[in-house]
Amino acid sequence: MPGNLRVQAISGHSGAAPGSGAQRQERVAKLIDTTTCIGCKACEVACLEWNDLPFRETAFDNTYQTMPQTAWNYWNLIKFNEHTAADGSFHWLMRKDQCMHCADPGCLAACPADNAIVQYQNGIVDFQQEYCIGCQYCVTGCPFNIPRFNPATKKMFKCTLCTDRVSQGLEPACIKACPTGCLHFGTKEDMTALAQTRAQQLRQHTAHTNAGVYDPAGVGGTSVIYVLHDIANPEAYGGLPANPRVPWAVRLWKGPLKWLGNVAMIGGLIGVTLHYLRFGPKKVEEHGK
Amino acid sequence: MENSILRYSLVERVMHWIAAVTYCYVLLTGLAFYSPHLYWIAMVLGGAPTSRFWHPWIAVTFFGVLLWMLRTWAADMRITSVDRAWGKQMKRYIENDDEALPPIDRFNLGQKYFFWAMLFAGFVLLVSGTVLWIPEKLPWSLRDVRYIAVLLHVSSALLTIGAFIIHVYMGTAMVRGGFTSIIRGEVSPAWAKMHHRLWYQRVAGK
Numbered sequence: 001m002p003g004n005l006r007v008q009a010i011s012g013h014s015g016a017a018p019g020s021g022a023q024r025q026e027r028v029a030k031l032i033d034t035t036t037c038i039g040c041k042a043c044e045v046a047c048l049e050w051n052d053l054p055f056r057e058t059a060f061d062n063t064y065q066t067m068p069q070t071a072w073n074y075w076n077l078i079k080f081n082e083h084t085a086a087d088g089s090f091h092w093l094m095r096k097d098q099c100m101h102c103a104d105p106g107c108l109a110a111c112p113a114d115n116a117i118v119q120y121q122n123g124i125v126d127f128q129q130e131y132c133i134g135c136q137y138c139v140t141g142c143p144f145n146i147p148r149f150n151p152a153t154k155k156m157f158k159c160t161l162c163t164d165r166v167s168q169g170l171e172p173a174c175i176k177a178c179p180t181g182c183l184h185f186g187t188k189e190d191m192t193a194l195a196q197t198r199a200q201q202l203r204q205h206t207a208h209t210n211a212g213v214y215d216p217a218g219v220g221g222t223s224v225i226y227v228l229h230d231i232a233n234p235e236a237y238g239g240l241p242a243n244p245r246v247p248w249a250v251r252l253w254k255g256p257l258k259w260l261g262n263v264a265m266i267g268g269l270i271g272v273t274l275h276y277l278r279f280g281p282k283k284v285e286e287h288g289k
Numbered sequence: 290m291e292n293s294i295l296r297y298s299l300v301e302r303v304m305h306w307i308a309a310v311t312y313c314y315v316l317l318t319g320l321a322f323y324s325p326h327l328y329w330i331a332m333v334l335g336g337a338p339t340s341r342f343w344h345p346w347i348a349v350t351f352f353g354v355l356l357w358m359l360r361t362w363a364a365d366m367r368i369t370s371v372d373r374a375w376g377k378q379m380k381r382y383i384e385n386d387d388e389a390l391p392p393i394d395r396f397n398l399g400q401k402y403f404f405w406a407m408l409f410a411g412f413v414l415l416v417s418g419t420v421l422w423i424p425e426k427l428p429w430s431l432r433d434v435r436y437i438a439v440l441l442h443v444s445s446a447l448l449t450i451g452a453f454i455i456h457v458y459m460g461t462a463m464v465r466g467g468f469t470s471i472i473r474g475e476v477s478p479a480w481a482k483m484h485h486r487l488w489y490q491r492v493a494g495k
């Protein structure tokens with residue numbers, strides 16, 4: 001676990017997270033202004049470089065996108081989307097896709113392995129591969145389709161928000177590489193204010209009168225926030241969900257179903273014990289012996 | 290035992306115990322992933338990744354044995370009018386008031402329900418478990434299948450656990466002689482007459 005980051009929540013853990021509430025740490029956030037992204041992919045390269053990921057084969061699908069989706073060893077991908085607006089004008093929407101670092105992470109809720117997913121007090125959600133069992137429940141829990149499976153090692157990977165850098169007071173590698181300044185990193189509070197200012201500027205001074213900030217409340221807000229040209233249509237940006245939530249099935253499974261199951265199993269054991277105490281065994285009388 | 294009756298052949302006993310051992314393994318590793326408070330079970334059984342690897346394979350073996358049981362016992366497990374009459378008076382059986390019950394064949398209605406419940410739930414577990422086994426094969430657009438599979442898997446596992454608790458209790462503590470019969474294969478004529486009179490008459494030729 002990197003340096004001085006305090007743990008807030010641990011997957012598959014019985015009891016409280018050690019150290020939770022012991023110290024206050026500022027929530028951090030990455031701000032991605034899709035309106036100034038030029039699709040240069042410097043962040044993709046920086047991510048590979050810093051995390052020492054080998055370059056992998058790419059797949060061409062008739063767009064400028066490096067590959068159709070992120071991979072276990074490719075955590076950060078610019079999605080290129082051709083979009084025709086209501087007035088018939090053509091737009092190229094480019095969105096940096098990676099883990100959103102949800103405040104209410106579905107991956108962590110679903111994970112059965114103690115310590116395989118950790119949420120730090122600064123908001124970063126990180127996978128600890130040495131504890132991962134490769135069950136892929138996190139894929140079921142994530143509303144953004146982020147965790148990726150390495151079939152060779154049976155471990156899960158995704159963007160770490162550069163925990164190793166952030167814990168040392170540095171900004172994530174992608175932020176450092178961005179040439180247009182469309183990426184920013186700082187406290188969640190500051191990034192939110194900056195994003196709001198930018199969205200307001202777009203609404204007042206450009207044709208993007210519906211510009212807004214994407215920080216979905218359904219997952220408690222995220223530590224990666226976007227400024228979008230059209231806040232009403234996040235789906236156009238390569239399938240960004242309009243109202244992401246931890247799936248109700250995961251809530252049901254980890255909540256009521258678990259309690260119902262526990263009560264039923266313990267009730268069953270108590271039930272048969274009571275039956276024995278009340279009625280005892282069935283004995284066969286050996287007549288005619 | 291002198292003049293004892295063969296209730297379970299050696300093959301039937303081996304079949305039963307393969308089912309029992311594989312079920313217990315799958316149950317324990319499943320419970321480890323079901324609750325953080327039971328995660329230690331996976332550690333005891335060789336570590337969590339090992340348990341994750343073997344749970345589905347052993348479970349498939351378990352389902353294979355269920356099919357073997359079906360082939361062996363299909364005729365004995367058919368629910369008949371005699372069972373329905375017996376079932377109406379199940380309360381007497383539960384309260385150990387056995388004298389008043391109508392005579393039945395090789396298995397009673399409870400045992401038949403247990404068998405069919407395991408087979409049915411086993412099938413649901415197999416199908417839903419396969420989805421949990423190789424989720425990377427499912428595209429994102431079919432994620433609802435994953436949600437349904439996990440709910441079905443847990444619910445049907447719980448169903449089998451309830452049935453299993455009753456089964457083990459009855460086989461070991463409640464019905465004296467039952468446990469010996471599935472180990473050594475033999476029961477006394479009195480046992481056969483009391484619990485399965487029609488079967489007794491059939492095999493003893495009386």
Ligand code: HEM
Pocket residue numbers: 112135312315316318319320322323324340341342344345346348349351352411414415416417418419421422423442443446447449450
């Ligand atoms: C018949 C074929 C079966 C297959 C292919 C299968 C497969 C799986 C897989 C892949 C998982 C995910 C975690 C893991 O791998 O351990 C799982 C979880 C589980 N399985 Fe199975 N399984 C089967 C049968 C059973 C049976 C007979 C039980 C009986 C108790 C059972 C109980 C469970 C439980 C309790 C879980 C954990 C659910 C949770 O995480 O809440 N499974 N199974």
Ligand code: SF4
Pocket residue numbers: 011110111112113116117127131132133134135136137138139147155156
């Ligand atoms: S695959 Fe995902 S859910 Fe399963 S143990 Fe690893 S991180 Fe947790």
Ligand code: SF4
Pocket residue numbers: 098099100101102105106107108125141142143144145146147158
């Ligand atoms: S985007 Fe997915 S993987 Fe990332 S924190 Fe949220 S639920 Fe977890």
